[in-house]
Amino acid sequence: MRLPAPGDILVVAPNFKRRLSGVTSTIVQLVPEQAKRLPIAALGPGLPAHLPKLRWRDLLRFWRKPPTKPFRIWHARRNLEMLPGILLRDVLRMPLRLVFTSASQRRHTGYTRWLIRRMDAVIATSARSGAYLTVPHTVIHHGIDLARFRPHPAGAAVARAELGLDPAKRAVGCFGRVRHQKGTDLFVDAMIALLPRHPGWQAVVAGRATAEHQGFETALKAKVAEAGLGDRILFAGEHRDIERWYRALDLFVAPQRWEGFGLTPLEAMSCGVPVVAADVGVFSDVVSAACGTVVPPDDLPALCEAIEPFLADEPRRMDAAARALAKAQAEFALAREADEIVAVYERLWADGGSAAKSSSTTGVRP
Template sequence: MPKIASRQIDVIAPNFKRRLSGVTSTIIRLVPIQARDIAIAATGPALPDDLPQIPLSALLTMSRRGPSGWRVWHARRNVEMLAGLALRRLLGKRLKLLFTSASQRQHSGYTKWLIAQMDDVIATSARTAAYLERPAHVVHHGIDCGSFHPAADKPALRAELGLPVTGPLIGCFGRIRAQKGTDVFVDAMIDICRTQPDVTGLVMGGTTDSHKAFLAGLKNRVAEAGLDGRILFLPEVPVWETARFYQVLDLYVAPQRWEGFGLTPIEAMACAVPVVATRVGAFEELIVEGETGRLVAADDLPALTAAVADLLVDPDALPRMAPAARTHVEAQFRIETEAARLNAIYRRLLGSEAPA
């Protein structure tokens, strides 16, 4: 898609980070859907060519007024909040400043000051909102239920991906590091695989140089337990391939010690895969206990192991939860719903009076 003239844009979604991150993925997923209903464009140094966008240089030269008078500047990082302030105060751009927070920790004095300058604030979960010292809209992330859906033929897809065709397959995806609790999943699977010979565990994700020793240690644990063929480690796959790996699972585990929001449980449930997750991030707001999965305390290996084992030994649990998980995501966590809620907030800002 060619770059869009800034004079046509009512909403700007900055993305000032070059490396792929959760925030970048959110912008890439959302902006094309939002653009169906509002004049929005992203801006940043390394965005896909097909994303509606304006060049970074256009921020300096764009007209002070947008087509609706004000424009909305939707920041998701400190540096983007600061840039919005500079554009408004130093260059006189008529911008309404909006910030989305996903973090669940006490903010620094600097971040608190930046947030206080915003015209409105969004939190990705109720738990995140509790850390903000001002009212916030709670807007959960959503996913594309057209891309993430149950497999038409799970055994055939497993065979195509080179995975065991029979027996329960339990997955844990995402960055491999201690924060994500990958070691808790591996230890739980070692225990479960010893007692249930038909179960296979699947770890899939990338790791950075600083966490390569952590990954090597996990592989060593599995090898020492004699479970090389039962607990598999697969490299990270492109985003457009991820859904196929959820579709082959019978159960997904999200063992994080800390999380901002956490999309993986929604992605799994959209594929009719129940989830066992820790009580971090937004997981308590995503999973219906006993209906779409189970929730346990963070860093509690015995509780996580027991929750997984209980679901495996109950012949009715996973077949009952699987369709309920899909229905739950379709009703509550569609990306179209997230986009519509954000656009409604933009419209209120565009139609409101000038900032104080």
């Protein structure tokens, strides 16, 4: 993607964590879509080569206003990125306005509230996230790159063969960081209970266990081995091309104990995969009864009870898969998210940067 001249950039999307995370995934997907509408660039380490990116020294150009707008926009998604924006705007006096996207569904710390109060506009990724904010905000749900997350044209069995999985066995997956909060242990326990009764199925855990959670992952692998299911429950690790793994699935499970938003059910449904999800984040808003099942969080019996019908009843699973894909295509388009975010930027530019100062200038999207 061709990068505009640094001086022409209107929006900066900082990403200051090298480790892959949900926030990083959002930036990687969203920035190219936003770049179709306005000059935007990411800033930070560990970002893929195809993204339009700024160098740190390019920030020196930001003391001058951009040629077409009264200021640039710094769109932060973490505390780590809000603070530098405040310093650039308030200490170095650059013509910047600050936007923050909040996905958290818990009470913010005093420090985070202090940072958020200094933003010029705030976006919440769901109504639940917005309920924890004390400032005016706009609710904008995440979207998915439907060109990237789509069913395999030759079917899931071919996708499994391409990944070295058994193409003759259907696959149920749980993707994301491997840790207690993500409920990886609940998924493993459910598979240990269910797979012996369903010999035509295999399970895949895809995601990274960071250093502090490697003991957790090791214990799960030991439990799988003790159950004699080491050949049917695969720990695939972290993959940048995770869409290939979604395409190999016939069912997706999102067993999180807590989640701010959670993209994985959207990504699975966009690949034509039905979902069983815990009632956290926006999962209950995304996963309807027609395309999956929502269960209480941290409830292993309920999780097993919800998963098993999809393993046992192929017509039901196929119907839910078709409905999941149709819902994703109708509601999850990344273009819709990009349009709504750009509308927040445009309000800031039109209002001279004061859109977050009064509730009358920021709407809450239902």
